[in-house]
Amino acid sequence: DDHRVSEKTLAFYMQANFETEFNGMLVNITTGLRYEKTDVTANSLERPAVNMEWVNGSEWSYIYANERSFSEGEGSSSEFLPSFDMNVEVVEDVMARFSYSRSLARPPVSSLRSTTSFLGNPKVGQRTVSVGNPNLKPYTSDNLDLSLEYYYGSGSYVSAGYFRKQVENFLVNVTTEETLGGITDPYSGDRAEQARADLAAAGELQSDQAIHDQINENQGTAQGTSIVGNASDPLTNFFVSRDNNVETANLWGYEVAAQHMFGDSGFGVTANATFVFGDVEADRDATGYQFALPGLSDSANISAIYDLDGLSARLSYNWRDEFLTGFDQHSSPIFTEAYGQLDVNVNYSVNDQLTVFIEGLNLTDETQRTYVRYSEQLLSAYQYGARYNIGFRYAF
Structure with a gap:
């Protein structure tokens, strides 16, 4: 394979910082605006199909070009990305914080390829083609955060936050019915219709093989000769699948965190939790396509920590x-x-340059399981065991 995707991005941005007081409260504001324009050029080396041939009965094949050539595709997108961040010492x-921003993430490079892949053999009802889409738009997200x-x-705090995101332009593989490259369909053309009429007049079964044989008889070619699409045949309808920007998702949730240090002893404890909600959950009972976002879940961590005189240690449950x-x-x-594991990490700073460390991951040898639809339908189980690392870091 030889696929080439070129992205050229032009960006302008500005930022302003403000510091003031309001009713005796210190207020800091950072605001900005970014504009991005991206042009995409995609080329893929391929040997395109130029026609179809009806080999015999229900047997079909493509006729491909003699030489490979580079396809050409292009796309462009432009976005304004504002941001506003404010914190107020109430x-x-x-401290109270408010943030709004609009951000983007580019689609996978593999989805931007300019490809046309004719899949399998072009049997009637099975003419499927997969194409790339260089004109995909980036994912865009409007983000709101309050905390x-x-x-x-000293070193101790509690915090609570709320976040909300509306993400647009999620990719969905969409199938449409299209004609491609002027490829014609001998199964639906004048020759095939005449053969069906002849078979009907003779009271014979209009099977695919009988139609194929009758076309050869009508045009004076030997039985079993492949029938190639020509200008008298209609264009072929293909089922063409490509990634498109279709879905919008809404996510929101809460974050809580706390850290407490026990005076100057070096001992402390820290914990945090995130709770995520949204309209992107999968329906276990649904069949066929459904839109849902992988990877979203609640999470929590709690750690016992020690940090004093160059020795730092942390025992964490994640x-x-x-x-x-x-x-x-x-x-x-x-x-x-759901999965949790216990980890430990110890660092000792010998001096300003040298630090030695030891860490242990998954100390209790937890197992991860995946399943299809319901927990009884086990798909896989993984047991990696505990892992230990020892080493040092040196800063020159």
Whole structure:
């Protein structure tokens, strides 16, 4: 394969920072605007199909060009991306934050390829083609964040936050019925219709093989001769699938976090949790295509920490709730079960340059499981065991 995708991006941006007081509260504002324009050029080396031939009965094949050539495709997109961030010290040691931004993420390069792939043999009802789409738009997201933080001691705080995102232009593989490259269909042309009429007049069965034989008889060619589409035949309708920007998703949730240090002892504890909601969950009972976002789940972490005189240690339990992994070839949802593991990390700074460390991951030898639709339909189970690393870091 030889696929080439070129992206050229031109961007302008500006930013302004403000600091002021309002009713005795210190207010900091950062605002900005970014404009991005991207032009995409895609070329793929391929040998395109130029016609179809009806070999015999229900047997079909494509006729391809003699030489390979580069396809040509292009696309462009432009976006304005504003941002606004503000924090306000409501009272001493209490900080409120508000943020709005519009962000983008570019589609996968593999989806931008300029390809036309004729899949399988062009049997009647099975004429499928997969094409690339260099004109895909980037994912865009409008993001809103609110938080309140209280710093009640040296190294100690509690915080709570709310976030919301509306993400547009999610990719969906869409199939449409199209004609391609002037390829004609001998199964539906004048020759085939005349053969069907002749067979009907003779009271014979109009099977594919009988129609094929009758066309050869009518045009004076030997039985079994392949029938190639010509100008008298209609254009072929193909089922063409390509990625398109279709879906919009809404996500929202809450975040809570806390850290407490026990005076100057170096000991402390920290914990956080994130709860995610949205209109992008998979229906376990649905059949066929459905839009849902993989990878979204609640999560939580709690750690016991020590940090004093160059010695830093952390014992952490990290947990993630069940989440959608993706879909199988039958559009059935695949889930990964809830999973948690215990980790430890110890660092010692010998001096300003040298740090030695040891860490252990998954100390309790947890197992990960995935299943299709329901937990009884086990798909896979993984047991990686505990892993230990020891090493050093040196800064020159």
